[in-house]
Amino acid sequence: MSNADVYILAIESSCDDTAAAVLKNNQVLSNVVAGQKIHEEYGGVVPELASRAHQQNIVPVIDAALKKAGIDKKELNAIAFTQGPGLMGSLLVGTSFAKSLALSLQLPLIAVNHMHAHILAHFIDEEGYEKPDFPFIALTISGGHTQIVKVKSFFEMEIIGETTDDAVGEAFDKSAKILGLPYPGGPLIDKYAKEGNPKAFPFTKPKVEGLNFSFSGLKTQIMYFVQKSVAADPDFITNNMNDICASIQHTIIEILMEKLKMAVTETGIKRISIGGGVSANSGIRATLKAAESKYGWKTYIPKFEYTTDNAAMIGIVGYHKFLEQQFNDAEVTSKARIAF
Incomplete structure (x- = not known):
């Protein structure tokens, strides 16, 4: 190990995934994630169960990350961890251990802001993936967040648009629940949408001023539409699953793209990145890639494993904070809500 190399152990425990990663500078040596199946039977994440599972998983996950990286803990230069936002009980497990x-x-x-990490995941060294130049526009879409962020540097970011109610991930998951699909339903909507007609069932897009989003009205509209259709035909969902999912996904993507186009017009910035769990959606990825030729944008889509909650993204923020000597003392606390 040369003096120039920095080894970071990163820990992520903001929701229901216990994750640990080891980074050598901006390269990922290991990225281990332990999911929690227990929440599926409840149709959503149960905070108390999540924190208990983190307590069981954290030692084996960190041990696996160090072994996979081939690094002894004595070789580490710093420990990075998710401070927030997230579920308080889950965050406390990672924070206390770190x-x-x-x-x-x-x-x-x-200490790392989880939302900053989703944005800066693009700066992990990964063959075949370009890093955006500053400034760029980041669309961060997950189960708990929907934000448009103007990113001026590693540590200078400004939210210029966000959801006023539900996050886009909630809109996908709750729509899936209405259709009787198991949790998490977002990936299933994506799967069925590939075989469906996106214009089969037109849904009205909410009118929200500026760059902000709203998804609660769309979710309600989908619920009433499905209830009315099933009352007329009990087999409606079964017979039209692909088309319903394609129509829901198409509407959500249109909402996101309209706001992104407005953001580009307002800022003059044509470099667009996506991050967060919902950025794994194939329809969103394809639409954003098509925007390069359609609107003259340059789009940045992270490697699949860095979109959902993971510790590698915490590690890359940790690395850049290490270079700036931005350290925290032992008094640092977890925060379920954290200033951006």
Whole structure:
């Protein structure tokens, strides 16, 4: 290990995935994620169960990340962890472990904003993936967040649009629930949509001023549409699943694209990145890629494994904070809501 190399152990525990990664500078040596199947039977994440599962998973996951990276913990230069936003019980598990480990190894501690990490995941060194130049526009879409962010530098970001109610991931999952699909339903809507007609069932797009979003009205509209259709034909969902999913997905993508076009017009910035779990959606990825030739944008789509919650994205923020010596003391606390 040369003096120039920086080894970061990163821990992510904001929701229901326990994750650990080891980075050498901006390269990922390991990225381990343990999911939690228990929430499927409840149709959503149960916070108390999530925090208990994190307590069971965190030691094996970190051990696996170090072994996979071929790194001894004595070689580490810092510990990075998700401070927030997220579920308080889940965050506390990761924060407490990171603080204890940093203290025992006498290493610097680096607190990371989960939303910054989704945006900066693009700066992980990965063959075949370009890194955006500053400034760029980031569309961060997940189960809990929908934001348009103007990214001026690694540590200078401004939210210029966000959801006023439900996040886009909720809109996908709740629509799937209305259709009787299991949790998490977003990926299933994407799967069925590939075989359907996106214009089969037109849904009205909400009128929201500026760059903000609203998805609760769309969700209600879908619910009433399905109820009315099933009352007329009990087999409506079964017979039209592909078309319903394609129509829902098409409407959501149109809402996102309209706001992105407005953001480009307002800022003059044509470099667009996506991040967050919903950016794994194939329809969104294809539409954004098509925007390069259609609107003259340059679009940045991260590697699939860095879209959903993972620790590699926490590690890349940790690395850049390490270079700037932005460390936290042992008094740092988890925050379910955190200033951007």
